[in-house]
Amino acid sequence: MKPILFLIISIISLSKIHAQHTYTFFGSFNRDKDTEGLYVYELDTLSGKLSKVTSFTGMLNPSFLTVSPNGKYVFACTESKTKNGGSVSSFAFDPEKKSLTLISKQKSGGENPVYLTVHPNGKWLVNGNYTEGSVSVYPVSENGQIQPYVQNFQFAEGSEDPNRQERAHIHSTVFSPDFNYIFLPDLGADKIRTYRFETEKDQPLQPAAIPFTATVPGSGPRHLTFHPNGKFAYCIEEMGGAVSVYSYDNGKLNSLQRIHTHSEKYKENFEGSDVHVSPDGRFLYASNRGNENNIAIFSIRDDGTLKTVGYRSTKGQHPRVFNLDPDGKFLIATNAGTGTVVVFRRNPETGLLKKAGRKIKIKSVSCVEIRRY
Incomplete structure (x- = not known):
């Protein structure tokens, strides 16, 4: 074989061995454990096309x-919205097979688990339960086995809306950029609860000097995210139709701005759901359900505050969780x-x-996570 041809074949072979793949993981409310519930697709990072890889039934x-x-x-989060149910489960994903x-x-320690986060050391999992308003902390073994929870804090107080805020409703569990704290937006109490997180302790959730940040009464804080620079935090309200902007420092959130996620033509039926900052830190995206079914787009100023850029229909109804790929090229x-x-391809x-590729159908799809391998 000629040396140049051999070199070309070797380069092609190596590129195949070390090729990167971007996988998207979808959760759903399948309502029947005998049907598919978890799905894995591969994202073509040139075209935006999704191709099914595998799924889990059971x-x-x-x-x-x-x-x-x-x-x-x-x-x-499994057995969500299931009477006398509620659990957290772990699965092994093998990208080769x-x-x-x-x-x-x-057990989740609550009837309706809605949000999970894992510590970067991989040893701890934190779950938020909506219905009873609680948070559970689990040790995780090296083989991915979830151990029984070692902490389960129940919260009680509600806020001003008797129909939606009769008691606490924890809707997300989010680590601070340095992972020394964890924040728990409580839709029912109009609070963002705060705990220190001490990984070396048997019970890592410990009281913080500032135990909570109060939000606007009746706003219903839902999901929280941090800017890549670690200096700012953004919380979307399920009930208030706004994003609250905070500066962040060592466990403390300081209010900077509160800006509507909806356009002027929508005066009621606000229902915010999810919020993310682009990897480059330049834009924030927030999803609206209710009458709108869109993604609100904001530019981020140097001081962390937001300026409305526009809106994009999600081409469907009741957008729940969305996400951006690691390069920020696509929003799903x-x-x-x-x-x-x-x-959607992101400019x-x-x-x-701008919409990319074709829609795919997943019954009652509720969540997406994106990971490059």
Whole structure:
């Protein structure tokens, strides 16, 4: 074989061995454990096309999920919205075999688990339960096995809306940029609760000097995210139709701004759901359900405050969780009401979104996580 031809073949072979793949993991409210509930697709990072890789059948309502820091395990809120149910489960994902296998399952400590986050050391999992308003903390073994929870804090007080805020409703569990604190937006109490997180202790959740940040009464804080620079935090309200902007320092949130996520033509029926900052830190995206079914787009100023750029329909109803790929090229939205997933290409200069590829159908799809391998 000629040396040049051999070199070309070797380069091609090496590129195949070391090729990167971007996988998208979808959760859903399947309502029947004998049907598919968790799905894995591969994202074509040139075209935005999604291609099915595998799925898992045998778990009820795996509605929210997250991926371990090493990418080997998928953790899911399972049996969500299930009477006398509520659990968290772990699955092994093998990108070579393209398989998803159940590893373990534990009680969630509440009837309706809605959000999971994993510590970057991979040893701790924190779950938020909506209905009873509680948070549970689990040790995780090296093989992805979830151990029984070692802490389960129940909260009680509600706020001003008797129909929606009769008691506490924890809707997310989010680590601070340095992972020394964890924040718990409480939709029912109009508070963002705060705890120190001490990884070396048997019970890592410890009282913080500032135990909570009060939000606007009746706003219903839902999801929280931090700017890549670690200096700012953004909380979307489910009930108030706004994003609250905070500066962040050592466990303390200081209010900077509160800006509507809806356009002027929408005067009521606000229902915010999710919020993310682009990897480049230049734009913030917030999803609206209710009458709107869109993504609100904001530019981020140097001081962390937001300026409205525009809105993009999610091409479906009741967008729940959306996410951006690691490069910030694509935004993927899940429309639970219509059971559709839509991929948008993101303009890095303007922040605007343009539909890419074809919709895919996943019944009652509720969550998406994106990971490069």
